[in-house]
Amino acid sequence: xxxxxxAAPGGGFRAVTEAIIGxxxxxxxxxxxxxxxxxxxRYGRDQVPEERYAHLPEVIVKPASTGEIAEIMxxxxxxxxxxxxxxxxxxxxxxxxxxxxGICLSLERMNRILEIDTKNLIAVVEPGVVTNKLDEAVRPxxxxxxxxxxxxxxxxxxxxxxxxxxxxxxxxxxxxxxYITGLExxxxxxxxLQLGGKRLKDVTGYDLVSLVVGSEGTLGVxxxxxxxxxxxxxxxxxxxxxxxxxxxxxxVVPAIMxxxxxxxxxIEFIDRSSLAESCGMLHETIPYEDAGAMLLLExxxxxxxxxxxxxxxxxxxxxxxxxxxLILAESEAESxxxxxxxxxxxxxxxxxTADQSIEDIVVPIAAIPExxxxxxxxxxxxxxxxxxxxHAGDGNxxxxxxxxxxxxxxxxxxxxxxxxxxxxxxxxxxxxxxSGEHGIGHKRKPYLPLVMSDRQIELMRxxxxxxxxxxxxxxxxxxx
Amino acid sequence: xxxxxxAAPGGGFRAVTEAIIGxxxxxxxxxxxxxxxxxxxRYGRDQVPEERYAHLPEVIVKPASTGEIAEIMxxxxxxxxxxxxxxxxxxxxxxxxxxxxGICLSLERMNRILEIDTKNLIAVVEPGVVTNKLDEAVRPxxxxxxxxxxxxxxxxxxxxxxxxxxxxxxxxxxxxxxYITGLExxxxxxxxLQLGGKRLKDVTGYDLVSLVVGSEGTLGVxxxxxxxxxxxxxxxxxxxxxxxxxxxxxxVVPAIMxxxxxxxxxIEFIDRSSLAESCGMLHETIPYEDAGAMLLLExxxxxxxxxxxxxxxxxxxxxxxxxxxLILAESEAESxxxxxxxxxxxxxxxxxTADQSIEDIVVPIAAIPExxxxxxxxxxxxxxxxxxxxHAGDGNxxxxxxxxxxxxxxxxxxxxxxxxxxxxxxxxxxxxxxSGEHGIGHKRKPYLPLVMSDRQIELMRxxxxxxxxxxxxxxxxxxx
Numbered sequence: 001x002x003x004x005x006x007a008a009p010g011g012g013f014r015a016v017t018e019a020i021i022g023x024x025x026x027x028x029x030x031x032x033x034x035x036x037x038x039x040x041x042r043y044g045r046d047q048v049p050e051e052r053y054a055h056l057p058e059v060i061v062k063p064a065s066t067g068e069i070a071e072i073m074x075x076x077x078x079x080x081x082x083x084x085x086x087x088x089x090x091x092x093x094x095x096x097x098x099x100x101x102g103i104c105l106s107l108e109r110m111n112r113i114l115e116i117d118t119k120n121l122i123a124v125v126e127p128g129v130v131t132n133k134l135d136e137a138v139r140p141x142x143x144x145x146x147x148x149x150x151x152x153x154x155x156x157x158x159x160x161x162x163x164x165x166x167x168x169x170x171x172x173x174x175x176x177x178x179y180i181t182g183l184e185x186x187x188x189x190x191x192x193l194q195l196g197g198k199r200l201k202d203v204t205g206y207d208l209v210s211l212v213v214g215s216e217g218t219l220g221v222x223x224x225x226x227x228x229x230x231x232x233x234x235x236x237x238x239x240x241x242x243x244x245x246x247x248x249x250x251x252v253v254p255a256i257m258x259x260x261x262x263x264x265x266x267i268e269f270i271d272r273s274s275l276a277e278s279c280g281m282l283h284e285t286i287p288y289e290d291a292g293a294m295l296l297l298e299x300x301x302x303x304x305x306x307x308x309x310x311x312x313x314x315x316x317x318x319x320x321x322x323x324x325x326l327i328l329a330e331s332e333a334e335s336x337x338x339x340x341x342x343x344x345x346x347x348x349x350x351x352x353t354a355d356q357s358i359e360d361i362v363v364p365i366a367a368i369p370e371x372x373x374x375x376x377x378x379x380x381x382x383x384x385x386x387x388x389x390x391h392a393g394d395g396n397x398x399x400x401x402x403x404x405x406x407x408x409x410x411x412x413x414x415x416x417x418x419x420x421x422x423x424x425x426x427x428x429x430x431x432x433x434x435s436g437e438h439g440i441g442h443k444r445k446p447y448l449p450l451v452m453s454d455r456q457i458e459l460m461r462x463x464x465x466x467x468x469x470x471x472x473x474x475x476x477x478x479x480x
Numbered sequence: 481x482x483x484x485x486x487a488a489p490g491g492g493f494r495a496v497t498e499a500i501i502g503x504x505x506x507x508x509x510x511x512x513x514x515x516x517x518x519x520x521x522r523y524g525r526d527q528v529p530e531e532r533y534a535h536l537p538e539v540i541v542k543p544a545s546t547g548e549i550a551e552i553m554x555x556x557x558x559x560x561x562x563x564x565x566x567x568x569x570x571x572x573x574x575x576x577x578x579x580x581x582g583i584c585l586s587l588e589r590m591n592r593i594l595e596i597d598t599k600n601l602i603a604v605v606e607p608g609v610v611t612n613k614l615d616e617a618v619r620p621x622x623x624x625x626x627x628x629x630x631x632x633x634x635x636x637x638x639x640x641x642x643x644x645x646x647x648x649x650x651x652x653x654x655x656x657x658x659y660i661t662g663l664e665x666x667x668x669x670x671x672x673l674q675l676g677g678k679r680l681k682d683v684t685g686y687d688l689v690s691l692v693v694g695s696e697g698t699l700g701v702x703x704x705x706x707x708x709x710x711x712x713x714x715x716x717x718x719x720x721x722x723x724x725x726x727x728x729x730x731x732v733v734p735a736i737m738x739x740x741x742x743x744x745x746x747i748e749f750i751d752r753s754s755l756a757e758s759c760g761m762l763h764e765t766i767p768y769e770d771a772g773a774m775l776l777l778e779x780x781x782x783x784x785x786x787x788x789x790x791x792x793x794x795x796x797x798x799x800x801x802x803x804x805x806l807i808l809a810e811s812e813a814e815s816x817x818x819x820x821x822x823x824x825x826x827x828x829x830x831x832x833t834a835d836q837s838i839e840d841i842v843v844p845i846a847a848i849p850e851x852x853x854x855x856x857x858x859x860x861x862x863x864x865x866x867x868x869x870x871h872a873g874d875g876n877x878x879x880x881x882x883x884x885x886x887x888x889x890x891x892x893x894x895x896x897x898x899x900x901x902x903x904x905x906x907x908x909x910x911x912x913x914x915s916g917e918h919g920i921g922h923k924r925k926p927y928l929p930l931v932m933s934d935r936q937i938e939l940m941r942x943x944x945x946x947x948x949x950x951x952x953x954x955x956x957x958x959x960x
Contacts (some may be wrong), residue, residue, distance in 0.1 A: 177679060197844070199912050201655060201916035203646075205692050207690050231741045258623075259622075282575055364602070448684070453674070460686045463686060
């Protein structure tokens with residue numbers, strides 16, 4: 001019972017015993033508790049491709065209510081067992097990986113849309129609702145959920161909140177946190193906090209909703225989410241712009257943001273090799289072979305004439321930067337086709353190699369051209385490929401650092417931290433940071449001091465201690 | 481030296497000695513330190529009208545740099561003297577009142593716009609910049625600051641951040657916090673924190689920027705603000721809609737928010753007596769005498785045709801609710817004239833009586849009609865006038881609870897807490913809270929438990945302790 005698996009603040013954790021498993025089975029039903037090898041393996045990782053970031057839980061439990069979760073936390077506190085909350089497992093920082101074993105608390109059964117309040121424009125949902133399902137559910141009311149992570153077809157809204165997910169519409173609509181007006185949170189002690197609610201403004205004390213948003217499951221288990229809905233834009237216009245090189249493409253971004261007088265919905269960037277891989281996988285017929293980069297530009301709005309006019313502004317700015325081609329989507333289907341090129345990039349790059357580090361750097365928008373130069377420099381220096389794409393309009397780029405095929409895995413594991421350190425030093429120098437939307441998890445934890453002072457990390461640690469004095473919730477994430 | 485003025489966590493504060501005053505004068509220049517009675521009186525209150533919420537500082541210091549502020553905090557920590565940061569003194573919760581005396585740290589000399597970065601769409605400003613001055617400074621670049629507190633002509637951006645100020649455009653543009661990408665903060669210890677910066681997205685650890693926003697000067701002194709700028713909307717359209725009664729007017733709000741398919745910039749509400757007072761003071765000629773309520777509706781955008789179309793949607797919804805009159809502003813000057821009616825309300829109500837409690841309740845938007853009914857009930861029950869106006873589009877109403885002229889001030893001071901308690905209980909029952917944009921300060925502190933659990937208050941207290949272990953910064957605010 002007292003086998004120490006890992007170090008926790010104030011002492012070691014204890015192992016999950018048969019008695020604890022029995023108690024969980026009694027609480028949630030035996031069908032909702034698992035500890036067979038196959039299940040444990042499935043819940044021991046997220047979408048981080050590298051094996052070494054995985055770690056098995058000791059038991060998986062799938063509660064169906066806030067009350068059950070409160071009881072699980074009371075058991076965990078009593079037994080000093082770590083608990084790692086888990087959504088869809090679609091994260092990219094190892095955030096849902098149970099680094100110290102213990103209980104994997106899967107929220108997959110908490111998947112109900114509890115209320116769509118069309119008078120207050122608020123949906124109340126459980127954390128296990130698939131993001132796109134929420135958006136579909138509110139569509140008949142002329143509403144939409146403005147968050148738009150690229151994984152919306154499988155990620156959970158609870159995970160979006162825990163990571164403060166960004167996505168493809170953040171320039172205009174902001175990231176997940178902007179739409180969260182309230183949260184129900186179970187603390188490590190089993191106490192239940194009600195933060196915010198259906199009100200749209202609130203300055204009553206510190207903004208604990210924003211504190212829990214993006215806290216990666218380290219402060220509490222999110223059990224209910226109040227989501228602000230917006231009038232669904234009736235029209236959109238999507239344009240793909242192909243350029244000879246990345247620098248020409250990226251010069252368009254500040255020109256649009258500062259000179260166009262409009263706020264586009266999306267400015268997505270895809271570099272040469274990402275574009276070639278994606279278009280190749282999709283058997284795309286757009287003239288991508290000669291292109292050094294593609295921008296995917298979108299505007300949306302209520303009035304078709306206004307959307308057309310805004311789209312024309314975007315294209316005029318593109319034209320001033322010598323595009324190879326401008327492809328205007330003439331229908332919803334064509335819009336979807338262009339977005340498919342963007343959404344397929346991660347899968348196409350994954351096909352090239354399993355040994356890659358998916359990065360999520362963010363810099364002030366004007367610094368993007370310099371970041372791209374630095375990525376080419378790192379490619380040259382280390383002999384690796386670093387294809388790159390992402391949300392150019394808010395300075396957030398996904399650079400996939402890919403292993404040189406000639407290297408052994410051991411060599412890769414030595415080289416990868418060297419490359420990441422250099423990359424993050426560049427990002428820090430340019431006023432950016434190491435994650436714009438994927439989070440720190442345990443994958444980026446060692447690099448946090450490159451972009452954050454000791455004092456700031458210590459403040460976060462003290463906040464963590466206030467919420468979770470024993471350090472039981474998702475231990476080993478963000479900071480030690 | 482050891483005279484105890486008030487209780488602080490871990491012991492009492494000490495008085496400001498002549499030696500400390502001398503040290504401050506050496507640091508900031510004698511001209512920037514004052515402790516004469518006239519100055520102390522001027523810095524002993526904010527815009528809360530009631531005398532009993534005022535309290536004198538022992539000394540006022542006006543530093544000109546982050547370095548000076550860090551040194552002031554080191555002196556305060558060494559001497560165990562409380563420090564109350566102060567912006568324009570335009571607050572409405574007693575937030576800038578030095579409740580335990582000590583040092584009033586006025587940021588009025590920290591009033592430089594340090595940088596307008598048009599490539600990154602970020603302004604870097606000191607906290608003492610007048611909000612409107614920032615907006616004017618970025619106007620030549622086709623940009624604007626989307627925050628719009630009603631006091632923008634005299635409030636400071638630092639105060640806007642400290643209170644997370646709302647205002648008249650929050651429905652579409654959100655509140656101050658949405659535009660804050662970074663902060664420089666001096667802790668009680670004198671340490672300087674750099675939080676965020678010019679990047680538009682950041683999920684690197686907990687969101688400490690959002691934690692400091694709205695923390696009312698209790699966590700640190702804000703010494704630099706990174707403000708996100710937006711393309712300035714080229715066109716706006718303002719409409720005043722007069723209705724027979726408040727209920728008819730308020731029925732329009734959810735109809736616009738849910739049925740119009742557009743997000744208006746502003747939906748401001750003014751009730752019968754507020755309207756009469758303001759129009760009377762302005763010698764307004766709009767037909768307000770028969771009106772039971774007025775809505776001020778505004779849309780803005782890039783294209784004139786779109787703005788006209790959106791404005792027509794608003795007016796169509798109004799027409800469906802039997803307005804007495806719809807007044808469309810045909811020019812900028814007419815827009816300003818209509819806004820003037822709204823902006824004059826607080827001054828007009830203040831003229832009526834100095835003994836009033838300016839409230840800032842917020843409820844889910846659909847609950848506004850019920851709140852208005854409850855205000856009428858409280859008026860009847862207590863025999864007071866409670867004129868009411870505010871930001872109806874986001875459920876945030878300013879109810880001014882005004883003393884019955886026949887009551888003595890002593891009677892008023894007994895009755896006011898009874899009225900506020902009942903009002904806040906109504907707000908809590910409807911899913912709202914006691915402040916939408918003015919903050920808690922010390923004026924609303926006794927009522928916090930009506931809308932917040934002990935556990936949540938205790939969490940905030942622990943966060944406070946992490947930032948300011950001796951409790952020196954703005955003591956006695958938000959919670960004890």
